[in-house]
Amino acid sequence: MGAPAPAAQRLNVPGPQQAHGRQQMADVNQARGSQQAVSPEQAQTTEQAQTPQKEPGWRQGITATIPFTITVGALGIVFGATAGTVGLSGAAAFAMSVFVFSGAAQFSSLGLWHEGMAAVLLATALLGSRFLLMSASMALRLPGEPRWKRFLLANTIIDESYGLFMAAGPGAGASFLLGSMAVLYTPWLLGTWLGVKLGPLVPASWQLTLEAIFPLVFLVLVVLTSGSRAKAVVATIAAALAVACAVWLPGGWGLLIAGVSASAIGPWLARRLT
């Protein structure tokens, strides 16, 4: 618990992305390993913030994002390897990484694949709803960019790129975002491809163990997105509701009922608990 915490805290930028696991995970990762590689953020958030600097461009976008390649690549491998276990073909898994490019949505789609398309799409929409907020707050940081360019830049939004971009300060613009995106997209695709290739090589006796990786990873994502007490309570309530729905209700309604209602009481809980 000790050492990484202060650095991770320092890197955390105020705002909605604190709620997102992969951001926190990556923060911790940054704080642990490659302090040098995060110079733009660190400079912005430490005592050096006063010294005048060049505006962060694509180079800074790339160097700041390098520590994330490990977590993103590893998650890609796990995704590619587990996709086969729910009956998704390698090509389909790779296509999903290319076109959807959202770890949370993709992993939950694997968990819900046998529930049918409606459940998968519902989860995608609920998980995608956080992009609405990120996108809205990023729009303010990209003044003067034409609409077509904003549309293209919107494709770069994931938890990591959002956190980095907001942490890099008001000077960071489209080029920072594109540099960051390039460094995140590559390991995600490479990882997925590797996972697809490695998945079938695993002996059958390991299959049961391998299948457990998905819920284990997801459990960790829940913990990492539950950064406050209110969020932890919300997650617990959502889990209980979803289990109750899975037992008593047919279909994938548990996600909608649990996801929407548990998150709705979050703000009320937050006022109560502080």
Next chain:
Amino acid sequence: MNADMIADMNAPLTIALMALITLACRAIPMVALSDPERLPTWLRQWLEYMPPAVLAATVAPAVLAPGGEFALRPDLIAFAVCLFVAVRTRQILPPVLAGLAVLIIGQNLGLM
């Protein structure tokens, strides 16, 4: 397996729609909303609690009620260990490895 065939038939359409929904969530505010402060406060606060709720609601049934049957199984110990380590370390790899280790040990001892 029959379920696999059904899943594969739906795959291209499902993935295309997933991509479309995700793109809409990413692009619509960026293109249309120049001022996110205009979003109603209640909506912004609500969205903030969406990720833990949705992620928990996704994983909990898979762990606690696979196949729609609530069951306390011995391998839940592995998930409990994973949860504990995740809360303590707030990192991704240590809890996953700890959970896997418990699971593998349990399986080899014939307990899980």
